[in-house]
Amino acid sequence: MRDALARKQHRQRALLRVVGERRLATQGELARALRGAGFPATQATISRDIVELGLVKVTRDGAHAYAAPANAPAAGGTDRLRRFCEDYPVEAAAAGNIVVVRSLPGTASALGAAIDAAALDGIVGTIAGDDTVFVAVAQRSARPLLSKLATFGVRRAASPRGADPAHANGGADRRRSERG
Numbered sequence: 001m002r003d004a005l006a007r008k009q010h011r012q013r014a015l016l017r018v019v020g021e022r023r024l025a026t027q028g029e030l031a032r033a034l035r036g037a038g039f040p041a042t043q044a045t046i047s048r049d050i051v052e053l054g055l056v057k058v059t060r061d062g063a064h065a066y067a068a069p070a071n072a073p074a075a076g077g078t079d080r081l082r083r084f085c086e087d088y089p090v091e092a093a094a095a096g097n098i099v100v101v102r103s104l105p106g107t108a109s110a111l112g113a114a115i116d117a118a119a120l121d122g123i124v125g126t127i128a129g130d131d132t133v134f135v136a137v138a139q140r141s142a143r144p145l146l147s148k149l150a151t152f153g154v155r156r157a158a159s160p161r162g163a164d165p166a167h168a169n170g171g172a173d174r175r176r177s178e179r180g
Contacts, residue, residue, distance in 0.1 A: 010039070011034065011039040011041060011045075011049070012049055012052070012053055014034060014037045014038075014039050015030065015034060015039075015046075015049055015053065015055075016053060016068050017037075018030070018033040018034065018037060019055060019065070019066045019067055019068060020067075020068060022065075023060050023061065023063060023065040024065055024066050025057075025063060025064050025065050025066070027043050027046045027047060027050070028043070030046050030050075030066065031043060031046050034046070047104075047106065048106055050066070051106055051107055051109065051110045053068065053069075054068075054069040054110065054113075055067065055068060055069070056069055056080065056083060057083055057086075057087065077114070077116075077117030077118040077119055078118045078152070080113075080114045080117050080118065081114040081115060081117065081118040081152050082152050082153065083114075084107075084110065084111055084114045085152045085153035085154055086153060088103050088104050088107055088111070089103060089104065089155075090102070090103045090111065090153065090154045090155065091103075091154065091155040091156065091157040092146055092149055092154050092155070092156065092157060093146075093156065093157040093158070094141070094142040094143050094145075094146045095142070096140070096141070096142065097136060097137050097138075097139060097140055097141065097142050098134055098135065098136055098137070098142055099134075099135040099137065099142045099145050099146055099149065100132060100133075100134060100135075100157075101115070101132065101133040101134075101135060101149070101154065102131055102132050102133075102157065103131055103133075104131060105130050105131045106130060106131070107131065108128040108129050108130055108131050108132055108133050109128045111128065111133050112126040112127070112128035112133040113128075115133060115135060118152075120145065120148055120149075122137045122138050122139055122144070122145060123135055123136070123137055123138075123145065124136040124137060124138050
């Protein structure tokens with residue numbers, strides 16, 4: 001296990017070096033560059049490394065390329081969230097005062113960090129799992145935050161029954177009103 005960790009650390013150092021030296025825009029280009037440096041890696045490994053290292057896409061010579069976060073131009077946290085939503089599919093649904101945000105497996109930590117960095121009004125905190133981030137808001141309803149996230153490219157997920165306040169009690173209000 002110690003050898004595997006050492007190989008991972010060497011591979012990630014090599015990845016940081018190649019993104020600093022060359023303009024690499026795709027995960028395929030990153031994988032080829034790592035192979036050329038003596039580190040065979042699958043697309044899944046590259047994807048995890050990108051998230052773990054916090055690599056971001058920046059504009060270099062008029063084209064997008066991966067860069068280490070320290071080499072990324074200083075930009076507001078909202079730019080980080082927007083870039084994440086451009087690079088990965090993200091959807092969200094409101095459930096009371098929580099927004100449940102989902103993306104690809106292994107990306108929730110980076111997504112949560114991007115949401116935190118955006119410093120959007122009303123957010124109390126975030127909790128990230130593997131592919132899901134719970135975002136708690138101070139207001140009773142998370143719907144305003146859901147609308148704000150849509151401006152960054154977050155798609156609205158179909159709300160599960162019970163997540164919508166109109167269905168929070170299993171439709172009892174609707175049945176009561178139907179009876180008169």
